[in-house]
Amino acid sequence: MSEGATGLIEAGAGVQPQAGERRRGIDRVIMLFEALLKHRAPMRIGDIAKMINAPRSTTYEIVNSLLEAEMLENVGSEGYVYFGRAMHLFGWAYSHHNAHYRRILETLDRMAAETGETVQLCGLRGNKYVVLDCRDSPGPFRISSDVGVEVPIPWTASGRLLVGHMHETELKDFIPAADYELPDGRVIAPDEFFADVDLARRQGFSETSALADRFTWCMAAPIRNSHGAINTTLCFVLPVDTPEPRRNQLLELLRERARALSLAGS
Known part of the structure; x- marks a missing residue:
């Protein structure tokens, strides 16, 4: 498990998010994917935060979780992220099923x-x-x-x-x-x-x-x-x-x- 992801888990230990908070989190994940799709290229996390109108700290938390799940991946060494290989597997599963x-x-x-x-x-x-x-x-x-x-x-x-x-x-x-x-x-x-x-x-x-x-x-x-x-x-x-x-x-x-x-x- 990544160091950033560990920090997220520790910070949220024992705290159960309310339904509205979960919904906002899901909405922001969807908005993040839409932003990357429309941009059609890797983006810095700070730029993603601006594009989806979310706090930088929240965007970093979402990105860390998606990186751990391989739905995003780091690109280069300057903080850019883009769709990860798990997204390819989801698309492959859809087209073959x-x-x-x-x-x-x-x-x-x-x-x-x-x-x-x-x-x-x-x-x-x-x-x-x-x-x-x-x-x-x-x-x-x-x-x-x-x-x-x-x-x-x-x-x-x-x-x-x-x-x-x-x-x-x-x-x-x-x-x-x-x-x-x-x-x-x-x-x-x-x-x-x-x-x-x-x-x-x-x-x-x-x-x-x-x-x-x-x-x-x-x-x-x-x-x-x-x-x-x-x-x-x-x-x-x-x-x-x-x-x-x-x-x-x-x-x-x-x-x-x-x-x-x-x-x-x-």
């Missing part, structure tokens, strides 16, 4: 090998879009999105499918006004986005061109759960100048594979 998720990963591998294109699994985290997994194109013109990076929903083809169950008034409350502005300063009119959502709902797929990146054409098809809801999508990210016959061929393949992965009616 969940047979449906294994099927999805196998489909990503197969589609990338068959087409030579970038293929992604996408979903929502809160009111943002994220890439959950990705297989990059092996070609010279590679297009990829970092897994786990949160992106405004209106920037994406998948986003138009993932919010298809919402009415216009719900969408107005759900999507921040700033999320309609693209990286290059262009602004998507909310009414235009709502119309896109309705179209995606009716046709069962979505395509966007040159939104988040002027050089990309994106297409997405829904993966439905056992209740028919769309929690994830299967996507191709293509060069924007991909010929239309090629796009149509890939869209047909995309929809076919997404239907095969859907649990509704299976």
